[in-house]
Amino acid sequence: MDKIVYVTGGANGIGKAIVTLFCKDGADVTFCDIDTVAGEKLSNELSSYKCTYHEVDLSDARVLEQSVNKVIEAKGNIDVIINNAGVSHFNSMLDITVEDFDKVMDINLRPIFITARTLAKHRDAHPQLNRYGRIINMASTRHLMSEPNSEAYAASKGAIVSLTHALALSLSKYHVTVNCISPGWIETGSYDLLTEQDHTQHPSGRVGKPEDIARACLFLCQPENDFINGQNIVIDGGMTKKMIYC
Template sequence: MKTMSNKRVFVTGGSQGIGRGIVEAFVAAGAKVAFCDACEPDSSFPLSENCLFFKADVTDVTALTEIVEQLFADWEDIDILINNVGIGGFSPLTEMTVKQFDRIIATNLRPAFITSRLWALHRSKMEVLPSYGRIINMSSTRYLMSEPGSEGYAASKGGIVSLTHALALSLSEFHITVNCISPGWIQTKEYDSLTEADHEQHPSGRVGKPDDIARACLFLCDQDNNFINGQNLVIDGGMTKKMIYV
């Protein structure tokens, strides 16, 4: 994988799980990374001058906007935007309130629109337009498959897939490609506690890890991979291709 040296990266929801894996992968590849999260990163997180943290609730439009605009002021532009932040919010349909549903949409879907729009506005004012730009939005295999009580999450992740191909067209004039990733089962902690059955049900023979998603992000952000645009990359060990009857 080519280096990400001198690339300026902003990741939402980067303190833990898949987001943390993405942040660490880009830092290791030489990028300058900023990330936001409602939760503080733990003491083991490698914060440095090349890895900046902003505490923010992404449902707060003003707070998210201020972070992005601060990065534009400090960095002049960004090169890579990864809209990763997300919450589950699973609840029986008869118990879920409209307020809870709106909270999921405001966390998982709306920030991707806000950050992408801000970047478009910023580049529209630049006298010399950069030739490189990447957006990766985090969806889920639940955009196409569900279980009871997942209405809010499924709606938000389906929205991410649709928003992605719309943004790919709108942002092409600014030399920004837009793709999304739909992870399947990605175990973010206590991987050793998984059972043999957990792994064996996957055609790939194992449950996924955050690094699986981080490597895909690095691939999509490669300088030469600008012909991949508007796509949804499913990374699930083959599970969505597996026919299951009970």
Template sequence: MADNYLERKMEEYRSGKGVTYRHRTTPTGARPGTLNVKFPSRRVLVTGGANGIGRAIVKAFCDAGCRVAFCDIDSKAGAATAQATGAQFHPVDVRDAAALERCMDRLLEAWGDIDVIVNNVGVSAFKPLEESSLEEWDDIMSINVRPVYITSRKLAIHRRNMGGESHYGRIINMASTRQSMSEAGTEAYSASKGAVDSLTHALMMSLAPLGITVNSVSPGWIET
């Protein structure tokens, strides 16, 4: 059973009542917890990359020297993120399966392959159960869950067409602590994130022979 500890701490922080800490630095001058990562120029696709966690993921991969593309329905924020990071922006409503697949087709044609997929896109609509609708349930599922299946399936088909040999591959799916620490009025969102976590496990088993590892991350309250 979940309590509201994190929510209370966030409210204290936002109201200025929380403890103020002085940021310390390491001998290199960086803040503790700061990572400076460089690795081979991977080809990365991020869904829902225009804002929030998605934007931070896009920036982190760009900073690490990767070729990054992201899709989002927010054209204005997407253009701003692309300009700030150097990543490619593809305007896509992920509820449109064909549009999401076309986006991947363009990248596969241009890049030859996709090394990393971050299924980040997600929405929430917290409201009392009796005020929610089936249409809202379906909409949240079509945004939070279906794209994970679509992008993973598309990459699997592409890798099979390459001959099924083991190549570098990573899929990271954004779940949530709400999958197991829920609260009233979050039925659709919590169910969708639980589905993402379960789907991650199934994909892990299915894609292992292709050399693709699949993991999920469950953020709590977070400020990027």
């Protein structure tokens, strides 16, 4: 895949799987993350590929925009943006503060707008580049179903789905498709410690892996898949289609 790719939250978990897969597929990948230890470690592991790490605190809009523009200035363009980064904050409605709520939005939602706006400005100034583009945003099945004390996280993920189809329309003139993925249970820790029940409760018979999401991202980035646009793709082993009554 001969494309220039920018990934947020690329040092761990799903983001790490995305960065690794795209690098091995031939892409020129820049990823950002606040975790400098993990970011530098992954960059070193992928040193034989085109892989660059930027330290970015996504709650700082200016720093994120500078990071995206740095890639554009160095490489002349960005073909693919994967907004993967996210945080969760589960706290009682009696205890969660406005600041807590805003922090989740500032990290989960706002960076998607910032990266998309930065790309749009560049494409608008350079119409010769308007031949291919992909933005993939990471939502969650939490926008479809919830549990107590998940208000900030659920709200941010629902907003991502809405922002995705709005951006798909606004960026269509630049030939940029915008989709989002809603992962279910994707185990980013020790897969071997999962129980049989963890796996068998899924209609697919197993818990998800980060690579499941990475492969979906790569699929959406194939040039021939440009008719998929403005969509939310649920990847959850069938769990959201399963009736569960206690």
